[in-house]
Amino acid sequence: MTGGPTWFPVALSIDVPSHSPTGTYLHGEPIVLWRDPAGAVHAWADRCPHRGMQLSLGFLREGRLACPYHGWRYDAEGRCTHIPAHPEVVPPRAMSVERLGARESQAIVWAATGDASISAPAAVEQWRPIRSVTARRSASAVQDALASSMPGLDIEGDALPFPGSGLMVHSVAAGKFGLALQPLGPDLTAVHAVHCGDASVRDLIAFSRRLADLRDACESMRFSSRA
Numbered sequence: 001m002t003g004g005p006t007w008f009p010v011a012l013s014i015d016v017p018s019h020s021p022t023g024t025y026l027h028g029e030p031i032v033l034w035r036d037p038a039g040a041v042h043a044w045a046d047r048c049p050h051r052g053m054q055l056s057l058g059f060l061r062e063g064r065l066a067c068p069y070h071g072w073r074y075d076a077e078g079r080c081t082h083i084p085a086h087p088e089v090v091p092p093r094a095m096s097v098e099r100l101g102a103r104e105s106q107a108i109v110w111a112a113t114g115d116a117s118i119s120a121p122a123a124v125e126q127w128r129p130i131r132s133v134t135a136r137r138s139a140s141a142v143q144d145a146l147a148s149s150m151p152g153l154d155i156e157g158d159a160l161p162f163p164g165s166g167l168m169v170h171s172v173a174a175g176k177f178g179l180a181l182q183p184l185g186p187d188l189t190a191v192h193a194v195h196c197g198d199a200s201v202r203d204l205i206a207f208s209r210r211l212a213d214l215r216d217a218c219e220s221m222r223f224s225s226r227a
């Protein structure tokens with residue numbers, strides 16, 4: 001996929017509800033995630049073209065994302081379709097939100113800058129979400145901590161639908177645990193955990209706790225790191 005978009009994890013799929021937008025970050029820039037009536041996920045710059053209000057604080061109306069300030073509504077193409085103060089006006093095409101690529105795979109929402117029109121194959125495996133945790137450490141420090149505590153952690157980049165996404169995979173008898181790192185800031189990283197295979201609920205809870213313990217250990221500097 002040389003020259004195509006590089007995809008980055010921005011949320012677990014279950015954390016992007018169908019009834020309201022949610023905000024997060026990509027490369028330190030605020031973005032808004034939301035679903036259209038068909039359930040397709042969209043990732044946009046979290047900035048209303050009118051006066052810059054955060055669209056993640058907005059709401060959904062008639063399948064459009066509405067800004068909380070003056071209520072301008074944007075369709076799935078990012079185009080403004082309705083201005084409440086001037087309902088008779090057909091907004092010009094230039095009144096559009098900056099869109100990013102957005103895909104779902106492995107129970108994770110991925111976002112990309114660049115030419116996101118390039119189609120991506122669907123994941124062949126069935127993944128389930130576990131949880132997301134946020135660590136007050138850099139992504140590289142968190143990655144080091146994960147590598148220290150889970151020997152054999154592989155980055156299956158070439159085997160993933162989105163090369164470059166860097167999902168780390170920890171294989172166990174009951175399948176695979178996937179860990180996707182999302183830098184939220186210089187010293188703040190989200191870890192999105194998913195599973196593929198036959199793990200029991202007990203196994204998933206145990207892994208979830210292990211992840212939280214790892215986060216605590218990472219924050220208390222009990223792991224050496226590059227950061």
Ligand code: FES
Binds near residue numbers: 048050053068071
């Ligand atoms: S700032 Fe969004 S509609 Fe005015």
